[in-house]
Amino acid sequence: MKALQGVEGRTEWLDITSPSCDVGEIRIKVAAAGLNRADLLQRAGLYPPPPGASAALGLECSGVITEVGAGSDWQVGDRVCALLAGGGMAEEVVVDARHALPVPEGVSLHEAAAIPExxxxxxxxxxxxxxxxxxxxxxxxxxxxxxxxxxxxxxxxxxxxxxxxxxxxxxxxxxxxxxxxxxxxxxxxxxxxxxxxxxxxxxxxxxxxxxxxxxxxxxxxxxxxxxxxxxxxxxxxxxxxxxxxxxxxxxxSTLRSRDDQFKADLMSDLGQQVWPLFSEGRLSPQLLKALPIKDAEAAFAELATNQVNGKLVLVIDPELS
Missing domain, CATH: 3.40.50.720 (NAD(P)-binding Rossmann-like Domain)
Known part of the structure; x- marks a missing residue:
C-alpha cells in the first residue's frame, strides 16, 4: 500500500508494507485524513511517532472497515473515523477497534476526518x-x-x-x-x-x-x-x-503518546458525551478544505501559515465520501 511520509522536510507518497489486522483491531480503507500541526512537526523531523506506531503521517482518518479482528463488534462496511498515533495518511490503516467511532449521522467521510483528533x-x-x-x-x-x-x-x-x-x-x-x-x-x-x-x-x-x-x-x-x-x-x-x-x-498535556487503554476510555467518553451532539446539530466538523493527496505539500504549506480557520483534510480515496 502507499502512505505519506515525511522525508527531509518534505512529504512523499511511498510504498510501505500493509500491516496485519490482529485481535481487537480493525482495518480501515481510508477515505480522508485530517491534517494537524503534529504532522508539520513530524515532517520536519521534530516529532517522531511513539514506539510501535506507523512512521506514516496522520493522527486521524475516516473510511470504511474492510477487515475485523477477533473480539470486535464492528462489521465490515461500517463507516468510521479513528484516532491514531500515526499512519492515517495512507491507503489503509489498522487501528485498535476501541479508538474508532461511527461517522455521525449527516456527516460525510471527508468531514468526519476532521473530527477525532x-x-x-x-x-x-x-x-x-x-x-x-x-x-x-x-x-x-x-x-x-x-x-x-x-x-x-x-x-x-x-x-x-x-x-x-x-x-x-x-x-x-x-x-x-x-x-x-x-x-x-x-x-x-x-x-x-x-x-x-x-x-x-x-x-x-x-x-x-x-x-x-x-x-x-x-x-x-x-x-x-x-x-x-x-x-x-x-x-x-x-x-x-x-x-x-x-x-x-x-x-x-499530550495525547499522541498516551497508551491504548487511555485512548479507548477517552473515545468511549466522546461517544457517550459528545457524539450525540453532532446528530443534534449542536456540533459540526469545521472542514475548511479537502485537498487530494497529490496536493499534500500545498496543504502543509497552508497549515503552516497559521491562517487556517478550522481543519484541512487530505483525500486519499475520492470514491469514498
Whole structure:
C-alpha cells in the first residue's frame, strides 16, 4: 500500500508494507485524513511517532472497515473515523477497534476526518483534565485552529462562555460565529487586551513560553492552565508567588503518546458525551478544505501559515465520501 511520509522536510507518497489486522483491531480503507500541526512537526523531523506506531503521517482518518479482528463488534462496511498515533495518511490503516467511532449521522467521510483528533484533544483537556463546569469562563489561545474551533463549540454546548486570541479580524469573526464571546488579535500588545475579559477559570494554551506570564496574570482563583503546545517557545519566567496565591493548577498535556487503554476510555467518553451532539446539530466538523493527496505539500504549506480557520483534510480515496 502507499502512505505519506515525511522525508527531509518534505512529504512523499511511498510504498510501505500493509500491516496485519490482529485481535481487537480493525482495518480501515481510508477515505480522508485530517491534517494537524503534529504532522508539520513530524515532517520536519521534530516529532517522531511513539514506539510501535506507523512512521506514516496522520493522527486521524475516516473510511470504511474492510477487515475485523477477533473480539470486535464492528462489521465490515461500517463507516468510521479513528484516532491514531500515526499512519492515517495512507491507503489503509489498522487501528485498535476501541479508538474508532461511527461517522455521525449527516456527516460525510471527508468531514468526519476532521473530527477525532481535535475533539478528543479539546474534550480531554477542557473537561477531563481541567474539570470545566457550566458557567466557568474559558480562554482559548489559537481559537480559530482545529482544536480551538472544536473547543469553542464544546464550551457553547456545555454552557461555558469562552474568549479567544487569534491572528486576524477574519479569524475573530469566525470564532464569534462558532460561539465565542469575543477576543483579541495577536500582536505586540494585542494579548494584553485579554485583561478586559479576565479573570478566566480555564486557559487552553498551545503557545507556551510566550504567553506563560500573561496566562498566570489572567487566571482567577483556583484557575486551571492547560498547556498543549510550544508554538511560542519552551521557556518562560514566572512569578511563582502568583501561582501560589491564586492556587493555580498548571497541567501539561499530550495525547499522541498516551497508551491504548487511555485512548479507548477517552473515545468511549466522546461517544457517550459528545457524539450525540453532532446528530443534534449542536456540533459540526469545521472542514475548511479537502485537498487530494497529490496536493499534500500545498496543504502543509497552508497549515503552516497559521491562517487556517478550522481543519484541512487530505483525500486519499475520492470514491469514498
Amino acid at each position: 481535535v475533539y478528543a484533544t479539546a474534550w480531554l483537556n477542557l473537561f477531563q483534565l481541567a474539570g470545566l463546569k457550566p458557567g466557568e469562563r474559558v480562554l482559548l489561545h489559537a481559537g480559530a485552529s482545529g482544536v480551538g474551533s472544536a473547543a469553542i463549540q464544546l464550551c457553547k454546548a456545555f454552557g461555558s462562555p469562552c474568549w479567544v486570541s487569534v491572528g486576524s479580524a477574519d479569524q475573530l469573526a469566525y470564532c464569534e460565529g462558532l460561539g465565542a464571546q469575543g477576543g483579541v488579535l495577536r500582536g505586540e500588545e494585542g494579548p494584553q487586551a485579554l485583561r478586559d475579559f479576565a479573570p478566566f477559570d480555564v486557559i487552553l494554551d498551545p503557545v507556551g513560553g510566550k504567553y506563560a506570564a500573561l496566562n498566570l496574570q489572567l487566571l482567577g482563583l483556583d484557575g486551571r492552565w492547560v498547556n498543549i503546545g510550544l508554538m511560542g517557545g519552551r521557556k518562560a519566567e514566572l512569578d511563582m508567588a502568583l501561582l501560589l496565591s491564586k492556587r493555580v493548577q498548571f497541567i501539561g
